[in-house]
Amino acid sequence: MILMAVIAVAEPVLASGTANLYIKKLAPDGTTIISEKTLNYKWLMDPGNIPVMGDGTTRYYHQGPVFIDDADEEKEQALRWNKVENTNIREKDMGALKGANLKNLCNLVGGMSPGDTIKIKASDGFNKTFAYKNVYDYSKREGPMVICWYKDGLYPDTGYTEGMRLVWFADTSSNPWGINAFGNWDWHEAADSEYWYYYRSGGESYPTTTGLSIQNICELTIYSVKQAGMSAIAPVCMFSADKASGNAPLTIKFTDLSANFPASWAWDFDNDGKIDSTAKNPSHTYNTPGIYSVKLTVSNAAGSDNGIKVDYIIVITEASNVSSQPKISGNAGKRSNWPIITPATISIVTTVVIISMGIIFFRMRRR
Known part of the structure; x- marks a missing residue:
């Protein structure tokens, strides 16, 4: 008798990205919620709700670290920032994307004002903070910051495992291939130094924009510096x-x-x-x-x-x-x-002390 074993092979379970996004705006005290909203990525897919960025065909790229060392520190930094943007870019393909402009998402809860910052948080707790000017006053070169819910035909619950993901929709002007690449030098020119990102290894620091691309985003928090409806007060410098x-x-x-x-x-x-x-x-x-x-x-x-x-x-x-x-x-x-x-000052004080001691000694001798 031949025994036949039938083995059932389970379908692989795809890991999921984040399907929901919680957005809130805080008062200047850092705790009071002025406005909040929770969205599902499917709501973001409808251009009747919010403009859709990307066509699902155009591919976007960031730039990884440029591992170049030089004895001249100034030259080394210039090489690592890679102004010509010709190194470690095509390897950092973010995909053919669709998403929502971060600026438009902020406007759903009242928007940002100059001086405000926004913290973008991933489901594992990783987060980064960005300035108002990079969310609202970006140039075409680095492009808008986009929260992406679509990549190469996939969605957060159908295989886009790193979605929702932050990607800059840069233009094609600053690299030799004419691709939409967000280079290290783009960010150097667009952001204040406190917002730059470095990959660190062996005591060395290498600028990179891939480290800015937060994955599995679940929360956006706007930190206000001015309460809505209140007059600003001139700062006091310290x-x-x-x-x-x-x-x-x-x-x-x-x-x-x-x-x-x-x-x-x-x-x-x-x-x-x-x-x-x-x-x-x-x-x-x-x-x-x-x-x-x-x-x-x-x-x-x-x-x-x-x-x-x-x-x-x-x-x-x-x-x-x-x-x-x-x-x-x-x-x-x-x-x-x-x-x-x-x-x-020390020399003068020392001289005065020596002279004073000499006078005292002389008077004691005369007695």
């Missing part, structure tokens, strides 16, 4: 640094502490009248020993304010031994002046 002295080259991380929600920042790291950074919380490297004053100007729709911390940063060589306290000047009573202690 800032700090993570250190005030050290050996050259000295890298300082500055933090804006200004009140009343400024929407723009202008940093002058050596108070020479030239703007060195417009990031909110920038870093700056001082390569030359010296004593530097730092100025910050903050602005919003209601006005502006500035603060100068005089002789705030002291950059020395290893052989130097200079200590000081900062003098702070500005518009508000919150600032005060501190004396500067320099080697010359």
Whole structure:
């Protein structure tokens, strides 16, 4: 008797992407919900609800890290940012896509205003924050930020396993192949440095735009700096640094502490009248020993304010031994002046002490 075994082979189960998207806008306190909405990707498919981006045929690309090293740091950075956008792009094919412009999704809950930020969160908790200007004031070069629900004929519940996914719909102007590629240099030019993304390996940092492409998006949160219907209040400038002295080259991380929600920042790291950074919380490297004053100007729709911390940063060589306290000047009573202690001051004090001791010794001898 021949026994025949019938083995049932189960159909493979496809992993699913995220089918639902929760959008909320928070008040300036960071907790009060002003407006919220939950959507299914099928609702986004209907152009009667929201404009559909992409035709499902055009393919979009991001750029991966450019693994080039050079002894010259400045040249190395230029090579890694890859201004000509000719490396590790066609390998980062995001697919033939359809989706919704992030700007239009924000408008469903009241939109963003200058100074607002948005956090885009994945189902595993991974998240990244972006500025108003990149959501609303993008150029054709980097294109709109699009939350994609379609790729190569697949949807989040039919095989688009990384959907819904954030992809930039860049134009074709900046690469040698004429493809829709969002290059590293595109983002360098479009975003403030605090929003750049690096792939890190072996102590090295490599710019990349693929790391910005969040997968399995489930939540969008708008953080407002101004309550709807309320008048803005002019900011009051305040800032700090993570250190005030050290050996050259000295890298300082500055933090804006200004009140009343400024929407723009202008940093002058050596108070020479030239703007060195417009990031909110920038870093700056001082390569030359010296004593530097730092100025910050903050602005919003209601006005502006500035603060100068005089002789705030002291950059020395290893052989130097200079200590000081900062003098702070500005518009508000919150600032005060501190004396500067320099080697010359120490020398004068030492001389006075020696002379005084000599006089005392001489008088004692005469007695």
